[in-house]
Amino acid sequence: xxxxxxxxxxxxxxxxxxxxxxxxxxxxxxxxxxxxxxxxxxxxxxxxxxxxxxxxxxxxxxxxxxxxxxxxxxxxxxxxxxxxxxxxxxxxxxxxxxxxxxxxxxxxxxxxxxxxxxxxxxxxxxxxxxxxxxxxxxxxxxxxxxxxxxxxxxxxxxxxxxxxxxxxxxxxxxxxxxxxxxxxxxxxxxxxxxxxxxxxxxxxxxxxxxxxxxxxxxxxxxxxxxxxxxxxxxxxxxxxxxxxxxxxxxxxxxxxxxxxxxxx
Numbered sequence: 001x002x003x004x005x006x007x008x009x010x011x012x013x014x015x016x017x018x019x020x021x022x023x024x025x026x027x028x029x030x031x032x033x034x035x036x037x038x039x040x041x042x043x044x045x046x047x048x049x050x051x052x053x054x055x056x057x058x059x060x061x062x063x064x065x066x067x068x069x070x071x072x073x074x075x076x077x078x079x080x081x082x083x084x085x086x087x088x089x090x091x092x093x094x095x096x097x098x099x100x101x102x103x104x105x106x107x108x109x110x111x112x113x114x115x116x117x118x119x120x121x122x123x124x125x126x127x128x129x130x131x132x133x134x135x136x137x138x139x140x141x142x143x144x145x146x147x148x149x150x151x152x153x154x155x156x157x158x159x160x161x162x163x164x165x166x167x168x169x170x171x172x173x174x175x176x177x178x179x180x181x182x183x184x185x186x187x188x189x190x191x192x193x194x195x196x197x198x199x200x201x202x203x204x205x206x207x208x209x210x211x212x213x214x215x216x217x218x219x220x221x222x223x224x225x226x227x228x229x230x231x232x233x234x235x236x237x238x239x240x241x242x243x244x245x246x247x248x249x250x251x252x253x254x255x256x257x258x259x260x261x262x263x264x
Contacts, residue, residue, distance in 0.1 A: 013092030017191030021217035115159035151257035180227035
């Protein structure tokens with residue numbers, strides 16, 4: 001009989017934050033891991049930690065998924081390990097705080113390549129294998145940003161809208177195949193993401209009590225295992241997202257711009 005010890009999870013963006021905590025949660029359940037991120041040192045540390053604590057198999061592959069043919073090379077390298085990916089977690093993502101007129105194409109392209117292209121390509125590579133086996137769980141990390149346009153982070157918000165729409169669509173396509181697709185939509189979370197995205201001082205997060213990466217990861221993991229399609233973390237985030245339907249879209253966009261401004 002197949003057990004969790006026979007199953008493997010592939011997690012991108014595993015070197016910190018939500019990805020790191022998701023890796024820990026899978027390991028706690030005895031699920032083997034393939035961890036992907038750019039930072040080799042952090043991945044190596046996480047590998048040692050999870051192997052010694054939980055006795056699972058942990059392989060890490062350090063790579064930048066935005067590089068030309070990086071996803072194909074990653075797929076080929078994993079194929080050589082002769083393992084089946086039962087759980088795919090597309091967590092790798094990046095944001096950037098700036099008015100679009102002051103942003104650079106290099107940063108925007110990087111966001112699109114990581115948040116959209118790599119996620120879509122990895123999903124496309126592994127979902128046929130899951131369908132063939134008749135089992136699989138996919139967790140795509142979107143955001144509450146997916147539900148409305150985001151002035152001052154226009155490209156980031158748009159990429160997360162894509163992730164949500166894409167996830168909901170393919171969840172419907174594969175719902176009778178034994179595969180589930182979940183879009184995790186957290187709000188602001190205590191992680192490296194905020195600093196990396198230059199969001200310090202933004203009114204949205206100023207003096208706000210934010211959930212830990214562990215809290216968000218646990219919520220997402222449970223939603224994935226239950227096969228929930230859209231998982232919005234936090235009661236306040238859930239209410240805010242659903243309030244959008246009751247107000248004119250133009251007002252929503254203006255409000256987002258106001259709360260996304262940095263304090264003077």
